[in-house]
Structure formats: structure tokens, C-alpha cells
Amino acid sequence: MATLTEEDGKWLLTCHIVASDYNWPFCEISINFFNEQEQPTGQGIDLSSFTSVYVKARYINQEHNSLRFQLRNFNPLYGQFDDQGTWKYVGIEFWPQRSPQANEIPLKSLQVASWWIAEQKLPIKYAVPEFTNVMMLELSTGNNIQPGQYVIELEHIKFTGKYFTNNQVLLFLISLWACSAVGFLFFNLSWSRKQLIETKSKAEELRQLNQLLNVKTKELKDQAERDPLTGALNRAGIKTIFTKELEVLSVMFIDIDYFKSVNDRYGHTVGDEVLKAFAKLISNNCRFTDFLARWGGEEFLLVCPNTSLKDAYDLAQALRNIISHHQWIQDIQLTASFGVAQQGDESPTAFIERADKALYDAKVRGRNQVVISEY
Known part of the structure; x- marks a missing residue:
């Protein structure tokens, strides 16, 4: 079981890991960069211009446990939009620091999951990290986590790089905080707000982005319950x-x-x-x-x-x-x-x-x- 709550500007993910036949139990926060309600286009966001991501997250009731930061990139050359299993897993496992500073993760340190490469039987030229069409961001418990109650505190996730555009920053931050009030977004992104209110077109852009993006917290199961081809149970x-x-x-x-x-x-x-x-x-x-x-x-x-x-x-x-x-x-x-x-x-x-x-x-x-x- 997993629940997500907001407290004093921070997100708290409460997980109850239970022993089961599944060898890799986990729970996670998943952020989608595509709209599931409208006709799918296979269009995510381009993070290729960023060099690092800063993740300020930690366990507040456990020590010596790892977290996994992961991006899911869709490439139509070998993937299918309606089959998320074909979206490339690019991630890294890290042990969060107990300090006021966020954990810096260079994007070049992220690796494609070897089990996913073997499952998809990809040519070597595609077995490399990609960030040009990221559909999903995930922050989850790490490998070999033991049964028990875990509480993960997430304060923020920020991408940095040499080139920043207003659209890129808004696209990420709005997806993370879509379930909060728009005023809360403006308070935390004051410099973005000043640019957005300069013109009517920028205000409309924010409204459209706010409609297209959503943050979804889900109770994860070991596998999907439906076969994607036939619609029968699996x-x-x-x-x-x-x-x-x-x-x-x-x-x-x-x-x-x-x-x-x-x-x-x-x-x-x-x-x-x-x-x-x-x-x-x-x-x-x-x-x-x-x-x-x-x-x-x-x-x-x-x-x-x-x-x-x-x-x-x-x-x-x-x-x-x-x-x-x-x-x-x-x-x-x-x-x-x-x-x-x-x-x-x-x-x-x-x-x-x-x-x-x-x-x-x-x-x-x-x-x-x-x-x-x-x-």
C-alpha cells in the first residue's frame, strides 16, 4: 500500500512493503509528462539540454536505504506508445545524504537497465541513455528493500543545465505540483510568474500546460492486471x-x-x-x-x-x-x-x-x- 500527502510544502510518500512471491517489491512517485485523457501523440518532453538533476528526498523513518531515480523515454523507432514496457528505463540507484543539500545526479551517470535491454532485444546502437522524449519521471524505493513501513520525504526535484527556457522549467514543475493550487506554484516560481504575466499569450500557455499535465500517485502492483493485446486478465x-x-x-x-x-x-x-x-x-x-x-x-x-x-x-x-x-x-x-x-x-x-x-x-x-x- 502507498499514499502520497503534502505537508508544509513537501510530499510524503508512505509505503507499506509486504513480503510476497515478487522478488523486487517497491513503491514510487510517478510523474507523467503526457495527457492520458486525450488522443495519445507519443510526445513527452526534451531533457537533453540539462546536465544534472538535484533530488532533495530522504527516508525520515529508516536509515541506510537507497532510492532509485528513473526517467522513461519513448522512441518510436523501437517502442510502442500504448505499451509502456517498451519505454526505455534510464536511471540510477543512490543513497540519499542526510544534509541540507540536495543530492546532485549528473544525467550522464544514468544508465539503461540491462534487464530491459535484454527483454527488448535492442540493437547496440539503441542501448544508450536517451532524454529527448521523456514520458515519465519516477522516484522509488531501491533494490533489496525489506518488508516494513517506509516514509519518503520529497522536497523538490530540479533540473539544471547551460540552457534554460521558460517552457522547460514550467513543464517539469507544473507536472510535479499540479495537484496544488496555482497560487502555490506562483509563490515558489516567482520569477516564472513575472514572465508569464507580461503577456496574454504566456498566461494562456500556462493554462494549457496546466490542463495537459497531471501528477498521479498510484498503488503499485507487481504486474499489470490486464493483457494489453487481448484485454483478458494476465x-x-x-x-x-x-x-x-x-x-x-x-x-x-x-x-x-x-x-x-x-x-x-x-x-x-x-x-x-x-x-x-x-x-x-x-x-x-x-x-x-x-x-x-x-x-x-x-x-x-x-x-x-x-x-x-x-x-x-x-x-x-x-x-x-x-x-x-x-x-x-x-x-x-x-x-x-x-x-x-x-x-x-x-x-x-x-x-x-x-x-x-x-x-x-x-x-x-x-x-x-x-x-x-x-x-
Whole structure:
């Protein structure tokens, strides 16, 4: 859990880190430099003219813990605006000083996260820090943080460089303090205020910037709950279903038969459209109490609360028939294999593995069929 409050001109981020299966728990303040409410343009801000950033932040209830300062840069040559996972992670971990001075971080000391480079499989020429189109700024707890209660005090974040423009300074500061009164901004940026009120166009510019920028504090989860392609839940999103007390719970693993041949023959764009249509077809033909998750690739998991094994089997057979007779894009012929299981006195992991084994058996038996796993 995380909350953000303002006190005496300073921001207090209160975090409760709990032990979990996720190896890198954290909480953060995230500042967006793009408007999520309007049509996305992929346009952030250019910080390439700055040389250093001064971060005046510290833990006020813990010592010897690190903070992580991070910028997220979007480059359309290799990234996708609607997939934040493709925005480049450029950051550094530091231990805040206990002094009246802010922590100076030279921008040249920021590094691209090696795990992100490996995940995106980028060419070497793109594996360097970029600051020309920064979409997001993040200040978070550092690595290896232990479970407990943490309070981070943030007084300010200031960028410095040889060349300053009124637009650049306002763009950063307004995004940081958008949730405060405009008068509070004027008080802290008096020199900017004097320039803004000189002309009517400058006042209009401030109004537009104030509309376009927002500061958002969020309670972070280990992963996003929705698959960005199909809109179905992902593994993190479906996890909570297995923590509920249900007398009867059945699941079915669903795998599109020979899906690789679709990508090979028609291309990945058509393959993505098939996946989206497949998820929609399943959702439209199961009960509103059922939960669909994309498990990975062309494999889906349908969780059916309060459903017996027989009812789950009947539903799987009905879905199998609907899939095989559906009119797919470009007249592609599709079938699917199903593995069905009902939860017994076992862990959720063992339960899902049984359904997965039944799916494997369905493939071995020739695909386009339903196999039940008996407990």
C-alpha cells in the first residue's frame, strides 16, 4: 500500500512493503509528462539540454536505504506508445545524504537497465541513455528493500543545465505540483510568474500546460492486471481468484491448435487480430461469473467458480464447437484443445498443473478435443 500527502510544502510518500512471491517489491512517485485523457501523440518532453538533476528526498523513518531515480523515454523507432514496457528505463540507484543539500545526479551517470535491454532485444546502437522524449519521471524505493513501513520525504526535484527556457522549467514543475493550487506554484516560481504575466499569450500557455499535465500517485502492483493485446486478465490478475473461498472451482486450459502456422503464413499482425478475436469469442460465450486470462502466447486459462467438473467439461465442449465453426479473419480455419480440471485438496499451483497436463494430453491425442484431469 502507498499514499502520497503534502505537508508544509513537501510530499510524503508512505509505503507499506509486504513480503510476497515478487522478488523486487517497491513503491514510487510517478510523474507523467503526457495527457492520458486525450488522443495519445507519443510526445513527452526534451531533457537533453540539462546536465544534472538535484533530488532533495530522504527516508525520515529508516536509515541506510537507497532510492532509485528513473526517467522513461519513448522512441518510436523501437517502442510502442500504448505499451509502456517498451519505454526505455534510464536511471540510477543512490543513497540519499542526510544534509541540507540536495543530492546532485549528473544525467550522464544514468544508465539503461540491462534487464530491459535484454527483454527488448535492442540493437547496440539503441542501448544508450536517451532524454529527448521523456514520458515519465519516477522516484522509488531501491533494490533489496525489506518488508516494513517506509516514509519518503520529497522536497523538490530540479533540473539544471547551460540552457534554460521558460517552457522547460514550467513543464517539469507544473507536472510535479499540479495537484496544488496555482497560487502555490506562483509563490515558489516567482520569477516564472513575472514572465508569464507580461503577456496574454504566456498566461494562456500556462493554462494549457496546466490542463495537459497531471501528477498521479498510484498503488503499485507487481504486474499489470490486464493483457494489453487481448484485454483478458494476465497471471497477476487471475491470481486473486484462487485466494477466495469457493466450494467448487474448475478451470480449463485452452490452446489454439497450430497457431504458429497462422503467424508464419499470415504474419504477426493477423495473428494478433486472431488472438483478440479469440479472447472476445470465449468471453462472449461463457458466463459473466467466469474469468478469462491469457496465460502466454496462444494459451488461455478460463476459471469457472462454483462449477462442477461435468459442467466445466460441457462448457469446454460447447466452446470447442463454437471455435471450430466461427468465421475467422481471412477465412482461417481454427480449432482449440482443452484441458479441464476441478480443484481438490491441493495447492493452486498443483491444480493448474493438472489442467495443463490434461491440455497436453489433448494435443497428444490429435488436438481439437477436451480431456479431463481426474483428481
